[in-house]
Amino acid sequence: MIMCGIIGCALRDGNAAPLIRKALERLEYRGYDSVGEATIDNSNLVIKKDQGKIADIHKKLDLDDLPGPTGIGHTRWATHGAPSQVNAHPHTDCKEKIAVVHNGIIENFVELREELERKGHKFKSRCDTEVIPHLIEENLNSDTDFIMAVRNTARRLEGTYAIAVLSVEKPDRLICIRKESPLVLGIGEEGNFCASDIPALLPLTRNIIYLNEGELAVLDPEGVELSDLESYTKRIPEIEEISWTVETAERAGYPHFMLKEINEQPETVKNALRTQEVYIDLMSTILDKADQVFLVAAGTAYHACLAGTYMFSELANLNAQAAIASEFKERYGKLIGKNSVILAVSQSGETMDTLSAIRYALDRGATVLGITNVMGSTVTRLTGIYIGQNSGPEIGVASTKAYTAQAMILARLAIKLGEKRKTISSDKVGKLNQTLKDMPSILERILKTQTNRTKDLATKYRDRESFCFLGRGIDYVTALEGRLKLLELAYPPSLAYPAGESKHGFIAVVEDGYPLIFIAPKTSTQNELIGNIMEMKARGGSIISITEEGDQKILALSDDFIEIPKGIPEILTPIPYILPLQLFAYYSALERNRDPDQPRNLAKSVTVK
Numbered sequence: 001m002i003m004c005g006i007i008g009c010a011l012r013d014g015n016a017a018p019l020i021r022k023a024l025e026r027l028e029y030r031g032y033d034s035v036g037e038a039t040i041d042n043s044n045l046v047i048k049k050d051q052g053k054i055a056d057i058h059k060k061l062d063l064d065d066l067p068g069p070t071g072i073g074h075t076r077w078a079t080h081g082a083p084s085q086v087n088a089h090p091h092t093d094c095k096e097k098i099a100v101v102h103n104g105i106i107e108n109f110v111e112l113r114e115e116l117e118r119k120g121h122k123f124k125s126r127c128d129t130e131v132i133p134h135l136i137e138e139n140l141n142s143d144t145d146f147i148m149a150v151r152n153t154a155r156r157l158e159g160t161y162a163i164a165v166l167s168v169e170k171p172d173r174l175i176c177i178r179k180e181s182p183l184v185l186g187i188g189e190e191g192n193f194c195a196s197d198i199p200a201l202l203p204l205t206r207n208i209i210y211l212n213e214g215e216l217a218v219l220d221p222e223g224v225e226l227s228d229l230e231s232y233t234k235r236i237p238e239i240e241e242i243s244w245t246v247e248t249a250e251r252a253g254y255p256h257f258m259l260k261e262i263n264e265q266p267e268t269v270k271n272a273l274r275t276q277e278v279y280i281d282l283m284s285t286i287l288d289k290a291d292q293v294f295l296v297a298a299g300t301a302y303h304a305c306l307a308g309t310y311m312f313s314e315l316a317n318l319n320a321q322a323a324i325a326s327e328f329k330e331r332y333g334k335l336i337g338k339n340s341v342i343l344a345v346s347q348s349g350e351t352m353d354t355l356s357a358i359r360y361a362l363d364r365g366a367t368v369l370g371i372t373n374v375m376g377s378t379v380t381r382l383t384g385i386y387i388g389q390n391s392g393p394e395i396g397v398a399s400t401k402a403y404t405a406q407a408m409i410l411a412r413l414a415i416k417l418g419e420k421r422k423t424i425s426s427d428k429v430g431k432l433n434q435t436l437k438d439m440p441s442i443l444e445r446i447l448k449t450q451t452n453r454t455k456d457l458a459t460k461y462r463d464r465e466s467f468c469f470l471g472r473g474i475d476y477v478t479a480l481e482g483r484l485k486l487l488e489l490a491y492p493p494s495l496a497y498p499a500g501e502s503k504h505g506f507i508a509v510v511e512d513g514y515p516l517i518f519i520a521p522k523t524s525t526q527n528e529l530i531g532n533i534m535e536m537k538a539r540g541g542s543i544i545s546i547t548e549e550g551d552q553k554i555l556a557l558s559d560d561f562i563e564i565p566k567g568i569p570e571i572l573t574p575i576p577y578i579l580p581l582q583l584f585a586y587y588s589a590l591e592r593n594r595d596p597d598q599p600r601n602l603a604k605s606v607t608v609k
């Protein structure tokens with residue numbers, strides 16, 4: 001999980017709070033909507049937490065002013081429960097003796113919360129994490145041993161977690177567990193630490209232990225004990241010395257945030273599938289009843305919407321219009337009314353053009369839904385129902401992981417609506433849902449096998465002044481998004497065309513060696529696409545194809561190619577097929593001495609009209 005940062009400190013003496021606060025500042029890139037710390041003072045838990053950025057909350061509350069050598073801290077990226085003081089971590093049990101910080105998502109928190117409430121536990125927040133301290137408290141009724149109570153708690157949790165637990169019963173100890181979300185331990189001179197990742201720990205120590213999947217660690221100032229959560233088998237800690245700088249560590253060793261974010265996609269598409277089924281169901285019901293549906297967004301998010309229109313039409317017979325937010329009012333304004341549904345898609349949730357379109361639609365009485373990556377953003381405040389993408393902060397200016405997550409969520413909506421309307425067979429629903437589940441490993445494989453090939457292509461074509469991206473059907477959307485990535489990162493003025501349309505004008509541009517990037521999976525229109533490739537080849541164009549592994553027909557026509565695993569249903573191709581184009585844009589930027597994280601003239605969040 002790339003959201004939220006956690007830190008824990010068990011010092012020999014002195015106060016943990018100032019170290020925790022500084023470590024949280026180094027983790028702030030993982031999330032920054034709320035912050036909190038807990039320490040133990042004279043057998044009492046003391047907590048400071050609030051909504052806002054660390055520097056602001058520190059000014060307001062003096063986060064360093066918490067006594068005690070053992071403590072935990074958290075910087076939040078909201079997933080369940082809006083950013084607010086009560087939803088900020090640490091969370092506690094009823095008696096305020098146990099404090100927990102968590103990074104991840106507890107998928108079964110609704111059931112656990114209901115069960116605990118029936119047993120008399122009183123909850124203070126809307127946050128999924130709060131079930132953890134209450135469950136530990138409950139387990140302590142039957143388990144006398146605190147570590148056993150944490151173990152038994154972990155057994156009940158579904159989803160992902162990196163957790164640090166602090167308890168007044170053992171004031172010099174921290175217990176940490178992890179499943180899928182990252183957690184590292186640090187062995188230092190002053191004491192021992194745990195954190196979501198290495199940058200938080202670097203000034204404190206360079207001696208790191210990686211916690212394994214499903215492992216429990218007990219930390220005190222003198223040492224660390226590791227054991228498997230299930231089998232209790234002990235492991236002798238292997239300490240690694242880290243030589244990274246703080247800056248490199250923030251990017252998890254990648255040279256740029258963009259490359260890190262491209263490589264996070266196996267994880268972020270998985271996050272897009274987690275929980276939220278109830279919202280998918282609700283939204284699809286609303287879409288089903290609407291007279292007219294508009295998917296509204298800007299830039300890359302607009303391309304996700306465009307892919308969504310193909311998905312809704314193909315799978316659910318729904319005629320949804322994709323609207324560029326800045327054109328929405330002029331193009332569709334008078335059509336919007338009480339029976340219109342607007343689905344606004346925005347990574348940041350703050351793009352001014354998208355917000356203006358939302359406000360306009362709300363004024364005319366329309367129902368407005370949202371998909372966004374930033375909980376607490378204006379999109380979440382303006383829209384009646386919204387879905388969080390759970391992609392974690394996207395720092396590179398060019399949107400990558402947010403796009404594939406948006407496409408995953410739109411695909412889920414279209415499949416759900418298709419099921420409701422009975423426009424797709426249950427076999428097809430099964431196949432599509434299975435491909436969505438397999439998407440993390442499909443993307444993993446593309447990254448593993450095609451990154452170097454893509455890099456070589458960027459080198460080979462580094463002097464070309466223009467490119468054209470072509471595709472048919474939904475692959476035209478991938479052509480548009482691939483073109484946008486290349487334009488904004490490496491700046492060669494380039495084109496994107498529906499391949500069938502290319503002969504109605506564009507073909508005049510093609511001459512010897514002109515690079516044409518064809519999005520060419522094995523789809524129902526592949527024969528027509530082959531015709532378009534031949535037309536371009538006959539005029540001397542260089543054919544670069546993104547195609548299915550071993551597809552001889554396409555390979556035989558291509559000067560260069562990138563291969564994508566077989567068997568992706570046509571309607572889901574935008575998700576895997578964009579990866580090599582993101583990489584191509586990234587490496588093309590490097591080849592042309594451009595900064596891929598901060599392309600010229602662009603801003604991450606465009607808050608002007």
Ligand code: F6R
Pocket residue numbers: 298299300301302345346347348349350351354397398399400484485488604605606
């Ligand atoms: C392209 C890119 C922009 C954004 C657009 C919308 O790589 O990042 O085109 O997609 O500015 O931003 P959000 O999704 O935050 O509304």
